[in-house]
Amino acid sequence: KALLVSGASGFVALHIVGELLSEGFEVVGTVRSQAQADKLLARFKAKYPHGSLTYSIVPDISKDCAFDKVFETVDDIDYVLHTASPFSFGLEGTLEDIYLIPAVNGTLNMLKSVHKLAPQVSKVVVTSSMASIQNFDKVGDASFIHTESTWNPIQWDEVTDENMAYVASKKLAEKAAWDFVKDNDVKFKLNTVTPPYIFGPQYFEEDASLDKINTSSGLIAALLKSDPKDTHLFSEPSLCAVDVRDVAKAHCFALRPEISNERLFVASERFTLQGILDIINKDFPELDGKIAKGQPEGEKSIPTSYFDNSKTKEIMGGYEFVPLETSVFDTVKQLLEQGNLK
Ligand code: NDP
Numbered sequence: 001k002a003l004l005v006s007g008a009s010g011f012v013a014l015h016i017v018g019e020l021l022s023e024g025f026e027v028v029g030t031v032r033s034q035a036q037a038d039k040l041l042a043r044f045k046a047k048y049p050h051g052s053l054t055y056s057i058v059p060d061i062s063k064d065c066a067f068d069k070v071f072e073t074v075d076d077i078d079y080v081l082h083t084a085s086p087f088s089f090g091l092e093g094t095l096e097d098i099y100l101i102p103a104v105n106g107t108l109n110m111l112k113s114v115h116k117l118a119p120q121v122s123k124v125v126v127t128s129s130m131a132s133i134q135n136f137d138k139v140g141d142a143s144f145i146h147t148e149s150t151w152n153p154i155q156w157d158e159v160t161d162e163n164m165a166y167v168a169s170k171k172l173a174e175k176a177a178w179d180f181v182k183d184n185d186v187k188f189k190l191n192t193v194t195p196p197y198i199f200g201p202q203y204f205e206e207d208a209s210l211d212k213i214n215t216s217s218g219l220i221a222a223l224l225k226s227d228p229k230d231t232h233l234f235s236e237p238s239l240c241a242v243d244v245r246d247v248a249k250a251h252c253f254a255l256r257p258e259i260s261n262e263r264l265f266v267a268s269e270r271f272t273l274q275g276i277l278d279i280i281n282k283d284f285p286e287l288d289g290k291i292a293k294g295q296p297e298g299e300k301s302i303p304t305s306y307f308d309n310s311k312t313k314e315i316m317g318g319y320e321f322v323p324l325e326t327s328v329f330d331t332v333k334q335l336l337e338q339g340n341l342k
Contacts, residue, residue: 002026003255004070004077006061006110007084009036011214012127012195014203015248016081017044021051023252028074030058030067030084043204058084061106071117078120079255080188082110083127085173087166087215095165100156103169104176111180114188121188124177125254130196130240130267132171139238140303148194148265148311151175174263189260195247196240196267199327201334203244208331210340220331223277223291224341230292234273238304241271243322253316265309268321274299279328290341 003020007013008029020027021044031037037055044053056070061084071077085103107126114121134152138144152171159165174192181190198216202208210221223234250266253259277294280287313319335341 001078002028002074002076003079003081004028004030004056004074005081005083006030006058006067006106007082008055009040010083010087011202011207011217012198012244012247013081013083014040014207015200015244016083016251017053018047018203019248019252021048021053026052027054028070028077029053029055030070031055032059033057060102061109062102064105064109065113066106066109067113068117071113076120077118078122080110080114080118080121080124081127081251082107082124083251085127085170089162089166089215095159095162099162099165099169100172103173107173107177108180111177111186115180115184115186119187122257123255123260124188124190125251126174126177126190126192127251128174128177128192128194128263129167129170130194130265131167132174133194133263133265134167134196134239134305136167139305142306144306146265146305146307148263148309189257191254191259191262191264193247193250193254193264193266195242195250197237197242197271198244198247199241199324199331200244200322201330205334205338208334208338208340210335217331219273220276220280220328221335221340223273223280224287224332224335226277226292228289228291228293230294233295233298233302234277234292235299235302236273238270238272238302240267240269240305240307241324241327242266242268243327246319246321249319250312250316253319259315262312262315264315265307265312266321267307267309268327269324270304270307271324272299272302272304274302275324276328279325280332283325283329284332284336287341
């Protein structure tokens with residue numbers, strides 16, 4: 001079976017591509033440039049010499065008909081995983097151009113191309129986010145349980161900064177995908193995957209760098225660069241986490257014919273930065289005096305989000321998510337092995 005994975009150079013997508021190759025799928029990835037394609041092809045060939053992997057260049061998912069060429073040139077795609085979406089901060093431009101348009105139009109462009117050009121596609125999986133579930137005013141409210149059916153009420157006109165813009169872009173993109181399926185006579189089934197903060201090792205260890213790393217792993221990288229004299233309580237953010245290897249597996253589960261019209265809410269545990277710092281200081285005693293301690297045990301006083309994703313675990317056959325401590329340990333171990341810490 002052949003699969004199309006958009007955004008195939010990303011932190012999450014690299015794990016997805018690796019997982020698919022290990023399961024023997026034929027994979028077509030979209031990346032923005034030939035240079036990215038060449039680099040990734042060489043790296044995957046080293047791991048999977050007999051794997052079937054090709055790349056198609058899609059420089060900008062927000063342009064009209066961005067994916068048409070892919071479906072016009074590759075005619076046997078059975079499944080589509082749309083992971084591409086902007087997840088970086090500090091970029092120049094308007095919040096609409098940086099976040100909203102690529103997220104929403106990118107998703108709609110993929111669905112439109114499949115609908116128009118690829119009637120054989122049976123399943124589309126869109127990588128959404130817990131951002132589209134999270135009710136930020138309910139952080140700390142133990143009576144409000146986030147589940148697969150919860151929606152973040154945010155609208156674009158409430159956005160005031162880049163964090164909110166990212167969050168709203170993900171919610172509006174996922175909403176647009178479900179609306180597209182409802183409003184069009186599509187031949188494919190849709191699932192979405194709604195992970196919270198994703199931690200865990202880089203698929204290729206050479207990508208583990210304290211200075212240039214994907215946004216979510218950057219939270220842990222920043223702790224490794226923290227000032228050892230820092231004694232403030234690391235209280236923000238206080239949300240949920242999941243391991244990247246589980247997110248990749250969830251995308252594969254979402255391809256199964258019996259799983260359709262679902263939001264797979266992959267999440268392991270709630271976390272705070274102080275809690276992560278406590279794990280690092282406990283598991284890596286060699287970092288004593290090199291990074292901050294913050295206020296050990298102080299995390300118990302930080303309000304976090306409550307969630308119940310038992311429906312997703314059941315859909316995934318009683319799946320056990322990688323514990324937060326393991327994700328943090330593996331992330332830090334890889335960063336230290338890459339010789340990143342002075
Ligand atoms: P990355 O930034 O590592 O990957 C994003 C991918 O999308 C990259 O391949 C990037 O290409 C591509 N992309 C972004 N904008 C465009 C565009 N305009 N045109 C073409 N390609 C584009 O992020 P992650 O791997 O962390 O995220 C992957 C998905 O998971 C995203 O949908 C994200 O919203 C979602 N997600 C991530 C979470 C996390 O904590 N990491 C949490 C919840 C959801 P390039 O590298 O060339 O810029």
